[in-house]
Amino acid sequence: xxxxxxxxxxxxxxxxxxxxxxxxxxxxxxxxxxxxxxxxxxxxxxxxxxxxxxxxxxxxxxxxxxxxxxxxxxxxxxxxxxxxxxxxxx
Numbered sequence: 864x865x866x867x868x869x870x871x872x873x874x875x876x877x878x879x880x881x882x883x884x885x886x887x888x889x890x891x892x893x894x895x896x897x898x899x900x901x902x903x904x905x906x907x908x909x910x911x912x913x914x915x916x917x918x919x920x921x922x923x924x925x926x927x928x929x930x931x932x933x934x935x936x937x938x939x940x941x942x943x944x945x946x947x948x949x950x951x952x953x
Contacts, residue, residue: 880901883901884901884903888902888903889901889902889903890902
């Protein structure tokens with residue numbers, strides 16, 4: 864690959880690129896008449912997705928959290944910490 868130049872992109876550009884790459888790790892895009900190959904090089908997301916898929920309890924907790932947010936039930940950081948300490952006796 865040689866020397867790669869790292870750049871920071873405008874948040875709206877980042878969002879557009881993420882939408883393209885969300886379901887695929889590689890995309891070829893036309894940028895001003897040139898084909899540009901976009902690849903996800905950080906596998907962290909894949910590892911997290913695999914962990915969620917392989918742990919039914921974690922998946923259930925995350926889905927419940929998502930439902931709480933949709934229903935307007937949100938909690939402060941302190942409330943979350945207190946809940947964890949109470950439920951898991953840490």
